[in-house]
Amino acid sequence: MKNKLSVMMLTWEFPPRVIGGISPHVFFLSKSLAKNGVKVYVVTCDFPGAQAREVIDGVEVYRVDSYKNPAPDFATWVYLMNLNMQREAAAIVNKLGNKIDIFHAHDWLVATAGIGLKHVFRKPLFVTMHSTEIGRRDGLHTDTEKMIHETEAWLTYEAWKVICCSDYMVSHVKWAFGLPADKLVMIRNGVNIKVYDEIEKNLESFRAKFALPEEKIVLYVGRIVYEKGIHVLINAVPKVLEKVNAKFIIVGSGYMKEQLLNIVRSMGLEHKVLFMGFVEDETLLRLQKCTDISIVPSLFEPFGIVALEAMAAKSPVVVSDTGGLSEIVDHNATGFKAYPNNPDSLAWGITKILLDENYKKYIRENAYRKVQEKYGWEKIAQQTKQIYKAVLGEYSKSFWA
């Protein structure tokens, strides 16, 4: 190849716009690819206060009009946003003299833009499937869910390779869309350990804002939606409090928040369960660093980045034994695996870690070591670049080349 390999990432979220795990994933993947000699362009939705165009560590970021007229519903908005994204991305590629080798889409939220750009420029399309509709909803119940599922199927059909972040997701995506095995690639999601190592050691006054000195902090981080299983954690709260004095901190927002708040009120435990909503990055990192334990009670979890973040922050983790979490955590070695959807099992794990200092120390040290060895962005970027190159080799022999 005479020129540098160049890739255009399509994502509906990129910092400072953060909705879920795709935003940090694309951020670190793009930066690490750039460090490994790949020219990376990111096309994403605009965000108040963020620049329409900027260069971050060699990554060229374009924030496009995300369609701000009223849309009938979320799914229709997604397709309307894709119309704008596709139009602006097409103009960018055109202006660059078509010097894009690969389009890389992240989830169905940018499906139609990715598919369109593939065909007008005749370049290979990659997709990373971070999640699936059939997994999020535990089945397909409404027309919206079926429509999204078929859009996902179409996207994986159009993609040259489908990347998943865990062995669990590879088999799930293969099943969900009936894909041939050789179309799927497993490349782990990564975590940035450095940001946790750089946080100041003395967090006592910060901690005091959230909990009394005698209270242990139990932290949940994530969207407050059904598949994350926060209701299981809420049901475990009284069981934990029988044994340990603790404060439960819930970070994130979502459609189940009001419902869960009402349950907490009816239990009379408002003083023990704190709903923080969405918090600034700095607050989040410190909470992850000073918490006594982190809980990931998901019912469906394609990967489970928050568990990895907790491990990088040297916080012991209790996770439900499902999806990607099963691969990240080794039971009694790098964390505690609870039975999914089982408050008793969850409470058992939390209590065990909070009451047994030696056990706690043992698993958090193991966990930190595992994160360092297996989930660094450098390695992930190298694997991604390798698969880009392999596909471009195949592409060069096709009639599109």
Added chain:
Amino acid sequence: MRVIIFSWEYPPRVVGQLADYINALSTQLVKNKVKTYIVTYHESLTGTVEEESGVKVVRVANPVRIHIGVLTWDLTLNQEVERAAANIYYQADRQIDLINVHDWHFIPAAVTLKNALNIPFVYSVESLEDHRSPNSNTPYNMSIKSIEWLGFHEAKKVSVKSEWMRDEIIRIHNVPEEKVKVVSPSTDSWIKEVLGLYKTVAGGVNSK
């Protein structure tokens, strides 16, 4: 000259009067030595066929079968229209002079093709959402109006069938008057005027 026509109806799929109009237009274009392609929609008759007249017709279907509204159906179908048109473009050695898109349905595909491949387009207006759903400003109506607006904004020329419609799109969408041409199908000079309009558009997005 090589032209691709986008229309969501074409025989045997007849919804309103547009299908017959596209049939007459494409037949006349071929008679006037314009290489003419039609990209249209049909759920069961898909693929490429050549009419006796010499018009090449590509019918596409929607890869997503279940929808929650006309908009999601339309926006996904547009990707197939776009794919079919891109295939025509590459098979024709990248020599497509213009796209003529009829009504709002396939404006998204025309817009991407213009921005990606510098193919200019003519937006031929049959009707407007403001007239189809008068005094209705639900998010659904607004979304369709915004697609119409995008079409007016990105088109190199707009053709209408009456002076009344010309005045309406200037009034409603602030389209500059010089962008709009009235081409009435009921006059004898109709196809000559269409060809004249095409000639002013052919030659790339950036030409005058």
